[in-house]
Amino acid sequence: MNLILDMDGVLWRGEAPIGNLAEIFQEMRRRGWRFVFATNNSTRTPQEYVARLERFGVPAEPWQVVTSSQAVAEMIHREHPQIETVFAIGENGLLRALEARGLRCLPVEQAQEAQAVVVGLDRQVNFAKMSEATLLVRRGLPFYATNPDRTFPTPRGEIPGAGAWVSVIVTASDVTPRFAGKPSPYLIELALQRLGSAPQDTWVVGDRLETDVAAAQAAGCRSVLVLSGVSTRQQAERWSPPPDRVVENLAALLEEKDR
Numbered sequence: 001m002n003l004i005l006d007m008d009g010v011l012w013r014g015e016a017p018i019g020n021l022a023e024i025f026q027e028m029r030r031r032g033w034r035f036v037f038a039t040n041n042s043t044r045t046p047q048e049y050v051a052r053l054e055r056f057g058v059p060a061e062p063w064q065v066v067t068s069s070q071a072v073a074e075m076i077h078r079e080h081p082q083i084e085t086v087f088a089i090g091e092n093g094l095l096r097a098l099e100a101r102g103l104r105c106l107p108v109e110q111a112q113e114a115q116a117v118v119v120g121l122d123r124q125v126n127f128a129k130m131s132e133a134t135l136l137v138r139r140g141l142p143f144y145a146t147n148p149d150r151t152f153p154t155p156r157g158e159i160p161g162a163g164a165w166v167s168v169i170v171t172a173s174d175v176t177p178r179f180a181g182k183p184s185p186y187l188i189e190l191a192l193q194r195l196g197s198a199p200q201d202t203w204v205v206g207d208r209l210e211t212d213v214a215a216a217q218a219a220g221c222r223s224v225l226v227l228s229g230v231s232t233r234q235q236a237e238r239w240s241p242p243p244d245r246v247v248e249n250l251a252a253l254l255e256e257k258d259r
């Protein structure tokens with residue numbers, strides 16, 4: 001069995017694990033299930049996710065983590081192979097992913113020399129960064145974004161996500177970016193390449209209908225909604241076409257496949 005797993009709301013909520021993750025993944029490995037993790041969160045690098053997974057008792061390697069930052073870097077590389085410099089609004093995860101794909105990230109003072117604009121979540125965002133990005137997009141430069149998530153979950157509630165900051169530039173320029181993250185199938189397609197599996201033989205497991213399940217369906221994968229995160233069973237019943245499976249949590253997926 002091939003799995004593409006979302007993390008927030010599937011493996012953990014904030015700092016709290018959902019179930020005994022060490023046991024769950026031990027059992028998956030025992031059964032020979034293969035898995036990669038795919039996240040819309042653009043702020044962390046795959047190595048940082050591996051360290052986090054290990055803290056929760058889940059051994060993983062960097063190739064098993066695909067982020068929206070890697071997806072957007074790949075997208076720019078494929079669609080505009082001549083581009084060498086970008087102005088990126090984002091955190092370490094985005095900047096490292098762009099650099100790994102050979103793209104140089106210019107500081108805000110040199111933004112106007114960039115060949116493309118990339119926006120992800122940036123907790124140091126400010127008026128100057130937003131203005132420079134808007135000027136570039138209005139000049140007609142390629143405009144990319146990691147993910148359209150309107151909010152970002154914190155223990156205190158939902159704060160503005162990448163999509164909320166992107167909307168500032170969209171409003172100011174009337175240009176919509178190319179999004180690499182879910183619900184676009186792009187991130188899932190990268191994850192399929194890592195697994196070396198065909199969409200129809202691969203299950204995407206996530207907690208949000210409008211991102212995880214929609215991306216799975218757009219990529220032609222099977223979809224599993226877990227009820228341990230954002231979306232509810234009632235919402236799943238109204239979703240069309242419905243997810244292939246709806247389970248309480250990741251552990252329940254193991255039980256279900258036993259039957």
Ligand SMILES: [Mg+2]
Nearest residue numbers: 006008009207
């Ligand atoms: Mg999630």
